[in-house]
Amino acid sequence: MSANGSRALADSLVYPYLNHAASMSEEGYASREDIDNGMRFGCGLPKGPLTVIDELGVDVVRDTLAAMHAESGQEMHRPRPVLDELVAAGRTGQASGAGFYTYASAGSDEVVADDTTPAGASGDEKVREISTVGVVGSGTMATGIIQVFAQAGYPVTYVARSQDKVDGVRAAIEKSLAKAVERGKTTQEDADAVLGRLTGATEREALADADIVVEAIAEEIGIKTELFRDLDCICKQGAILATTTSSLPISDLGAQTSRPQDVVGMHFFNPAPVMKLVEVINTDETAQDVLDTVRDLCAKTRKVAVSCADRSGFIVNALLFPYLNDAVKALEAGQGTEDEIDAAITEHYGYPMGPFALLDVVGLDVSLAIQEELLAEFGHPELTPAPRLVELVEAGHLGRKTKQGFRTY
Structure with missing residues (x-):
């Protein structure tokens, strides 16, 4: 696979995930800091999704998603309104000095406090004593x-x-x-x-x-x-x-x-x-x-x-598992092999594991169950579990714990 093809493959999986994170922020479901910390500390990713959007450019992410949506018609590719709003306000990311976050100056990656920065502990919180x-x-x-x-x-x-x-x-x-x-x-x-x-x-x-x-x-x-x-x-x-x-x-x-x-x-x-x-x-x-x-x-x-x-998936699973499911669909569509898809993600976005390595570690049965819960909660057709994932689970190939999943161990 060419370098350009590898990058395009990685983008096709990561951009919908970034869009989903923008949606989560837009809805006020969680703060931008908690969304980013969730994916950094819960999945070991080098950067949270909203930081990545700011780094790539809010306008670039929006326009790329719009092109993807024009081709696929899938709702997960439709740019979230918050991306339009940020671009209209001139907050196009680190290059402009502001996006989801505010930065020390244009081109800086140093985040500075703004009106939406969460306040630290004030000391006024009522905390129950926990001794045992x-x-x-x-x-x-x-x-x-x-x-x-x-x-x-x-x-x-x-x-x-x-x-x-x-x-x-x-x-x-x-x-x-x-x-x-x-x-x-x-x-x-x-x-x-x-x-x-x-x-x-x-x-x-x-x-x-x-x-x-x-x-x-x-x-x-x-x-x-x-x-x-x-x-x-x-x-x-x-x-x-x-x-x-x-x-x-x-x-x-x-x-x-x-x-x-x-x-x-x-x-x-x-x-x-x-x-x-x-x-x-x-x-x-x-x-x-x-x-x-x-x-x-x-x-x-x-x-x-x-x-x-309290809703299905909370922060981390709600963002992670649709991305993993999309990777399986990309495999089914012949966009790349397991090795090529994993390599594209680790090379271009610095993730510690590609999606297939991670699926086999998590367990394909666990992954399928979570994906089914997300589909039941949100009802979006794009959340339907990939057929290949269902087939492997039905065959008892659950990942590392059974020594066979998307790979054999």
């Missing part, structure tokens, strides 16, 4: 979250379904800490202190005194609603009930309790000890002090918190 943490679950995500809180100095009570699973969590954290000691990233003394903060249990009643309980169990609405009904009866008044769901309506979980104001989304990314992002999701009933407390807790655990409302 509870976690429900024993899988990879739950284990990582337990380790995150214990490493930040919090005593953690975690609940699993059996003593074997309780022991398995501790063994996994011991192994993780041993590797960190071996690599010089922590001391044996600190590792021992982390382990000393862990208390495992098989009964949910052990969570009665926790100031916040984070659930990380199976993504099944029946199982989660039963858990939240239980937690409502067990946990003390004022305790925050958080869910790590990436797909289910958090308001539905809050409705199972007598305290929906205390229910919040706290979406960690896998592996939790490594990935810095946490999406903090509010429902219509989540109390402001709960949101302030969770953001404060994220900061104390050295995580980057981004805020958004």
